[in-house]
Amino acid sequence: MKKKLKNLSALLVLALCLCCFSEQLAAQQNQTIKGQVKGMEDNLPIPGVTVQVKGSPNIAVSTDKDGKFQLIVNSNTTVLLFKSIGYTEKEQQISKSGEMEVLLSPNVSLLNSVVVVGYGTQKKSLVTGAISSLSKKDLEVPGLMRADQALQGKVAGVTVMMNSGQPGAGVSIRIRGIGTNGSNDPLFIVDGYPVGDIESLNPRDVETMDVLKDAASAAIYGARGANGVIIITTKKGIAGKPRIDYEYYYGMQNVRKYIDVLDATQYARIQNEAYFNSNLPLPFAEDEIIKMGKGTDWQREVSYKNAPVQSHQVSFSGGSDKSTYNTSFSYFNQDGTLAKGKSNFERYTGRINTEQKHLDGFLTTGVNLNFTNVKRASITTNSGNAGPILSAINMDPVTRVMNDDGTFAISRYVSQEVVNPVARTYYSNGTSGYSRFNVNAFGELNILKDLKLRSTLGYTLQYDVANGYTPIYYLNATNFTLASGASKSSAENKYLNFENTLTYTKTLQKNTFSALIGNTLNTGKGSNLSGSKNGLLYDNPDFAYLDLAKDNLSAAASGGAFHSAFLSYFARANYDYDGKYMASAIFRADGSFRFGPKNKFGYFPSFSAGWNVKKEDFLKNTNWINFLKLRASWGRTGNDNIGDYRFVSTINTYARNYYFGPNTQFVGASPNAVANPDLKWETSEQSNIGIDMEFMEHFSATLELYNKKTKDLLVTIPIPLYVGNGAPVGNAGNVSNKGIELSLGYHKKFGELSVNLNVNGAYNKNEVTYVGNANGFITGSSASNQMTDVTRMEAGQPIGYFWLYKTKGIFQTQSEVNNYKGKDGNLIQPNAVPGDFRYEDLNGDGKIDNLDRSNVGSPHPKYNYGFNLSMNWKNFDFNIFFSGLAGNKIFNSLHRWDLPTANYPTSVMNRWHGEGTSNTFPRVSTGDLNGNFSKPSDFFLEDGSYLRLKNLSLGYTIRNLEKIKVKTLRLYATGTNLFVLTKYTGFDPEVSGSALGLGIDRGNYPQPRTFIFGATVGF
Structure with a gap:
């Protein structure tokens, strides 16, 4: 027995020795790898990244909240694999020290985003x-x-x-x-x-x-x-x-392009020719012209060279598993490239976003706070006739800026709204701004594993204020003031938004269901007050207060208020089977204060479905296709942004006074327009077919086809004149938009070089399909006081198309004028002479009138596109971005053609001045009986297509400057709006506007070319 115990003891000792030896051997064969995983773009730690040994998925750990990991691996292991949703999978060699820093790039794949x-x-x-x-x-x-x-x-x-x-x-x-x-x-x-x-x-x-x-x-x-x-x-x-994180940049802005107009010598010669053609004495002597030189370049006189733009931005972020925060403050200031000191914008913002988890995640709460203060000063632009920009283009170059006595010079040649633009900007005064406070708080209950209840309460408070000051000035016989004045306006607006949603999600094997129901209540109210008064005690902007103005007869005041309310109920149901088959249905009911009792609510359903074809057996082995999804959808949406209380007849007291008795006047009131209680929502129905695809590992594509039909547009309904009131507004218009969209992407790494290329383009066809008033059309916008109704809305045409006369060359001889006759043998243009436009008599009635105006172009771009290339190599980053539009027209209304002594564009050098000299630009004269420059024709229409180099930037990033506690430091230089390829002769082909005023350039403020230098620092 003792022998057996002795043998057993020996075995136990041997086993213990073997265990110790094996542990020591294993310790010698294993190594501990430590490191941190961060994002390539922001250098922020990434939690939850899977870190595993390449080829051994069972040997793995996840990074903690700070992106750190520790993994014990065999000493023969050389490569680790890093995986995280939203980031590109990465392999990295283990360093000799066992310490690793890993940077992951975002994954743009549709599978992960x-x-x-x-x-x-x-x-x-x-x-x-x-x-x-x-x-x-x-x-x-x-x-x-x-x-x-x-x-x-x-x-x-x-x-x-x-x-x-x-x-x-x-x-x-x-x-x-x-x-x-x-x-x-x-x-x-x-x-x-x-x-x-x-x-x-x-x-x-x-x-x-x-x-x-x-x-x-x-x-x-x-x-x-x-x-x-x-x-x-x-x-x-x-x-x-x-x-x-802190960022600062400073930039210099300049006018990218000036309008080509005549200099003083050219102007004088053209004016002499115009007076000669009108049989009038010449205004300039030849010896005077020789001495003129270039004269005054008014556009450059009002421009502000190297106008500054700057920004400061600082943010603080962090938190724990139970509470996170992000706080930021910013300051932005931009001066305009025109009218130094009279055109600028300043903004302060502050934001706090917080989120907390309570009761082991049963309750989540959060608050978003935002405060903004904005101040701005601006000059008149795109006004049609007035403003310093149009004056700078049309002011004669002969006049100087200042007289010898230090006063502003006044032109002897040009009058009306065209004045010395430097003086105009000097006398321009006025500022506006607002302060806005917004808070949005939510609470979310995880009632069950698959059931969540979320409530959100949002509140916005905004105060607006504007101050104006008008000094005493004299610019010309029609532009002057005899007394200084002050004006002030203020407004207070409050909005409340309350939402509740209940979400349920359930997965059963390969089937995933989700449902959402909710309701929203949105209310708003506000008030405004304004006043003005002349006769300031001191003609000084520092004393421009209403109580310091003493001309009581000039005093004026007005005020108003508004209330709004919206109530909504909505639901959504989603289903997908194994990510292969997908379907979604939405229904929403909206109630709006803008409609009467009959149409208070609108109902908006939608349906959509998707098919991930790549998951089908017949495509599983097609390796070059990584992802392929087909989509189809239909839905109905609405538009209640039609103005307030248009279903009722409001009362007006303006110009309603009447006499009752011999000499007693009473204040009267009457309805503005006939009520229409049947007014209802504008609705839009749209069908869409889409394809999403990723292929060959590095390419992506998305194709969309859509058909959008909008109906029940608001149109003025004609009524008999004896009614005596304004006509009511009714739903009597339809518009169609059909188009195709394509987006392409390419993303690949070549060693340390990563390339991202994105290209997109779209085509859209716009057409009005119905206008239900008596005329069959709606009159659009005017280009100036002289050229009215240059756009129109009519069935079969694009909305707001250019309704103009068509020119057919220029009469070269008197015989051509005499031979241009109607069916009755009379001259079609009896006032024309050689050098005048020949207008097309489209309806063949032998005369030129509004019935000969037609669609000569659309302001709507048929195509829009963009091209963006970004590259990263080591610590360098580069980005270039182009954007453009094509297929649209612009009505150029920059020149005061109605004033024959205003300056001309340099294209006048190609004018008609004798038989065969020009067939595109008419003769110049002081009178315009033929309407060459007063009839709205295709002469003023230009191609609005363009390609713009929107942004070009180069940056360099330095990471982990431990001595100064800096995690990242990026230095960069950026240029914006560097060049534009276009045929348009105005400042810029980007001319926006309302639906019926799109594409009319009345003197828009030019977009600047900007060079910016900046730095971002992360601590």
């Missing part, structure tokens, strides 16, 4: 609607004053035009064409809160921007989704160590 779909998010691979997205990288472009500017040229089917180059000017965004003669602006949703404008939003605060283009996507927003929806998500905090 997530988009915001309205009241939720969804994987892009499962989306069945037409949704395009921009990331924060698209928005981090220096010089962006507004976040929506980043959409230009980046999203197929979205046309973005700057309303003006003036600091603080807004943008015009049209998603899949113009569908109404009213407002065509899309709906903006910021962190779930509907807003009318995003000027107050700092572009650097934006994380993503998703554009809902088809009705199936936008129907979840019902009555406000007819013009498309843009959903903006601001940056949130990320769990981990606190991080501080």
Whole structure:
């Protein structure tokens, strides 16, 4: 027995020794790898990254909230594999020290990206609607004053035009064409809160921007989704160590292009010729002309060279697993390239986004706070006849800027609204601005594993103020003041938004169901007050107060108020089978204060489906196709942005006074227009077919075909004259938009060089299909006081097409004039002489009148496109971006043709001045009996197509400067609006406008060319 125990003990000792030896051997054969994983673009840590040994998926760990990991591997292991949703998979060699820093690049694949779909998010691979997205990288472009500017040229089917180059000017965004003669602006949703404008939003605060283009996507927003929806998500905090980021840039701006007009010598000779052709004495002697030289270049006199633009931005972010925060402050200041000191924009913003988890994730709460203060000064632009820009173009170059005595010079040749533009800007005074506070708070309950209840309460308070000062001045006989004056206006607006949603999601094997129901209540109220008065005690802007003005007879005041209310109920159901078959249905009911009891509510359904063809057996082994999805959708959306209380007859007291008795006058009142209680919603129905594809590992493509029909547009309904009131407004107009969109992408790494190329383009056809008033058309906009109704809305034509006379060359001889006769043998143009335009008698009645005007061009671009190339090599980054439009016309109304002594464009040098000298530019004269320069004709119409180099940038990034505690330092230089290829002769071919005023250039503020230098620092 003792022998057995002795043997057993020996075995145990041997086993123990073997275990110790094997552990020691294993320890010698294993190694511990430590490291941190960060994002390539922002150098922020990435939690939840899977870190595994290449070829051994069972040997793996995940990074913690700080992106750090620790992994024990065999000493023979040389490569680790890093995987994370939303990032490109990466292999990296293990360093000799065992310490690793790994940078992951974002993965643009449809398989991984997530988009915001309205009241939720969804994987892009499962989306069945037409949704395009921009990331924060698209928005981090220096010089962006507004976040929506980043959409230009980046999203197929979205046309973005700057309303003006003036600091603080807004943008015009049209998603899949113009569908109404009213407002065509899309709906903006910021962190779930509907807003009318995003000027107050700092572009650097934006994380993503998703554009809902088809009705199936936008129907979840019902009555406000007819013009498309843009959903903006601001940056949130990320769990981990606190991080501080600071950015500063400074730029110099200049006018990119000046209008080519005559210098003093050319002007004098052309004026002499005009007077000679009119049998009048010549205004300039030859010896006087010889001494003139170039004269005054008015455009350069009013320009501000190297106008500064600058921005400061600082943000603080961080948090834990239970609480995160992101706080930012920014300052933006931009001076205009015209009228130094009288055209500028200044904005301060502050934002706090927080989110907390309570009760082990049962309750999640969050608050988004935003404050904005804006101040601006601006000059008159795009006014038709007045303003310093039109004066700078049309003022004669013979007149000097200043007289010898220091006063502003006054022209002896040009009058009316054309005045010394330097003096005009000097006497321009006035500022405006606002302060806006917005808070949006939410609470979300995880009632069950698959059931969530979310409530959101948002509140906005805004104060607007504007101050004006008019000094005593004399610019010419029709532009002067005899007394100084002051004006002031203020407004207070409040908005409340309350939403509740209940979401249920369930997965059963390969089947995934989700459902959403909710309701929204949105209210608003506000008031405004304005007043003005002349006779200031001191002609000084520092004393421009109403109580210091003593001319009581000039005093005027007005005020008003508004109330609004919207109530909505909505539901959505989604289904997908194994990511192969997808379907979605939406229904929304909206009630609006803008409609009477009969049509208070509108109903907006949509249906969509998708098929991931790649998951079918017949394509599984087709390796060159990585992803292929087919989509189809139909939906109905609405537009209630038609004006307030148009279904009732409002009362007006203006010019309604009457006499009762011999000499007693009483204040009277009468209805403005006949009521129409049957007024209802404008509705838009849209069908869409889409294809999403990724192929050959590095290429992607998205194709969209759509047909959008908008009906029940508001049209003035004619009534008999004996009614005595204004005509009512009714639903009697339809518009169609059909188009195709294509987006292409290429993404690949060549060693340390990564290349991202994105190209997009779209075609859209706009057509009015019905106008239900007596005339069969709606009169559009005027180009100036002299050229009226140059656009029109009519069935069978694009909305707001150019309704002009057609020219057919120039009469070269008197015999040509005499031979241009009607059927009755009379001269068609009896006032014409050689050198005048020949107009086409389209209806053949032997005379030229409005019946001979027709569609000679459309202001709507048929094509919009963009091209973006970005490259990264080691620490360098490079980006170049082009955008453009094609197929549209512009009515050039920059020149005061009605004033024969105003300056001319240099194209007048190719005028007709004898038989055979020109067939495109008519003769000059002081009279215009033939209407060469007064009849709105195709002579004033130009090609508005363009290709713009929108942005060119180069940057260099330095990482981990431990001595000064800097994680990242990026230095960059950027140029914007560097050149434009176009045939248009105005300042800029980007001429926006309303539905019936699009493409009319009345003197728009030119867009600047800007060079920016900046730095971003992350701590």
